[in-house]
Amino acid sequence: MANMKQIAKIAGVSLGTVSHVLNKSAPVRENLRKRVMDAVDAVGYQPSQLARGLRLDKTNMIGMIIPDVTNPFFPAVVRGAEDVAFANGYRLILCNTDNDHSKEIVHLNELRTFLPSGLIVIPSNFSDLTAQAESYRKSGTAVVCVDRLPKGWEGDTVTADNEKGAYEATSYVLRQGHRLLAMVMGPRHLTNAQDRLAGFKRALHEKKIPIGPEYIQEASFDQHGGYAKTMLLLRMIPRPTVIFAANDMIAFGALLAFREAGLHCPEDISLIGFDNLQFAEMTSPPLSSVSQPGFQMGTTAAQILIDRVRGDDGPAKHLILETALKIRDSVAPPSAISAQKSPSSRRGKLSK
């Protein structure tokens, strides 16, 4: 591959001049400039990002650390980030942690040696990011945290309005007449799971609807967790008339559980999810869900990052993006249930 030295030779100028032309770091007379550019075009020269990074103490790379690309919510975030990164000349190094904070640490340590301009992180469980980010920032690398926050985090964040989204979803099922709600929440130590729970509770509280702690089940944010905990909930007496799944994967698991229990949704039991994955509209029944702007979370995070790289050193930013309730067919008024299937004994409890 061609290097600047060769360009300099072809153009008959010094190394420094080539650099100045390329970076506009000093005025260069037009004729020289042209000779340099011609040489660049002639050999298709492209500067070595490695040498550049080494010299500048910073590369055009952005480390993107996420739990798992295979989890359907994350690709949109990644894509959003890649889009604005790419548009601004940055490239993404993708790292999966599997939510394992020791794997996260490995990535964090290794990424440092690439001198990335910044890091976009969806923290793992029990993430140690706060401490690590400190040292990153010291060396001038921006870190922005997306979707959920590690303990003690005070830096830039981009999250969805989980609390409000959950509140609205819950209010919606309440308006549909449900009074016996259950939630399959995400892992308690995850801030987004906490916020969704908080929104759920606020809506209930506001309408003075009591809920027993056994109607709030914790599960991992996946189909398996959703299935298992829904099974549990279905056996409770009285059985809840609606389940709020803390994300769509959990909701899909719930749907599986419904199917296995011989319950029809929404006739026998209603369900509402969170994330509004692409497939929510394809399920049976189409799943009502709180839409979360994954792509936009990615673009926003990347944009903040790039602003930081370019010198913005204002106070920490905390962007909270709006959610939107997508109503489909998985929630029906509970009256339908009682009318159709519930034993009257349960109806009594329901109406209380």
Next chain:
Amino acid sequence: MANMKQIAKIAGVSLGTVSHVLNKSAPVRENLRKRVMDAVDAVGYQPSQLARGLRLDKTNMIGMIIPDVTNPFFPAVVRGAEDVAFANGYRLILCNTDNDHSKEIVHLNELRTFLPSGLIVIPSNFSDLTAQAESYRKSGTAVVCVDRLPKGWEGDTVTADNEKGAYEATSYVLRQGHRLLAMVMGPRHLTNAQDRLAGFKRALHEKKIPIGPEYIQEASFDQHGGYAKTMLLLRMIPRPTVIFAANDMIAFGALLAFREAGLHCPEDISLIGFDNLQFAEMTSPPLSSVSQPGFQMGTTAAQILIDRVRGDDGPAKHLILETALKIRDSVAPPSAISAQKSPSSRRGKLSK
């Protein structure tokens, strides 16, 4: 960040010795080795990948170029690749092309300047990869092509057995008694689309079932394409009794079209997909589909790449991974259709 010079100073040895200890590139007496390692541990030294890459003319990065992470089939491939890459000390730079070959070229040109060890590419439409890869290989960078092949490609490949998978799916619907088949194929210029079409045709040919060209519709590999072309097929007379969708996204589009046309699947019309996406089991009805080992395609590609980097210079490898037919509920015998809904006039044509 600490560098080797500091380690050398702390350990009281020369720069070269530190390097030899770290890389085991020369024997070093135990006491010195220990002093070096202690110093390394003390400051938490990690070698600069940039300087290393610059010196070695090769980094531990692998460029992964795909159409779009947001397309549900690709994350598994990415994840598979990342897993074995990571396990072997390599890192992935993720690039989305949106199937735009000019964007692909930009990535290809830029990635070069990182001196990656290799490239794993799912080529874009009309990809120029063949020419570019030539020049990459000249500079010692391995390139392996996944899922589909660009024109004239002769290097390493990892693909699914698209032809056989499609053949088996088609044979299956044939065994179910269908005689009036239609296919919504993928873009004709994509090798995987071609292969799936070929398998489809082979199965028909083998059973001597004729098919009019209008029953084979070309669509982009997405929901929108599937929807539009299915709508077209539904209007044909006679109407096909089963649609083979060249991938699950197309199948989801078809399902949407069915719904809109007021047709029930599989009672009124059967459907079979390809990819066996995670969500195929959640659709209504659960979608029968040809399972493609996306994750394994990723791991295999990365493994081949790493073997190449480590010196394997044997002839080009062409790995073809097995597919498996996942039978769910979207295909039923056509008799049910005729019995239930078809006007008798159509039944006559069907039986021909």
Next chain:
DNA sequence: GGCTTTAGATGAAAGCTTTCAAATAGAAGC
């Protein structure tokens, strides 16, 4: 004990860029 051999350790160079101090060329002024 003196000399050869060899294992081990060292310092410098190279890989490619940016930047800074220093040098040069051209222009302006008289």
Next chain:
DNA sequence: GCTTCTATTTGAAAGCTTTCATCTAAAGCC
């Protein structure tokens, strides 16, 4: 035409690693 600036241009150094030719010191041999 010569001096003094100013506007450009230049060459070298630095950033961090690996590697190679050299050098040192210890071991082996007679």
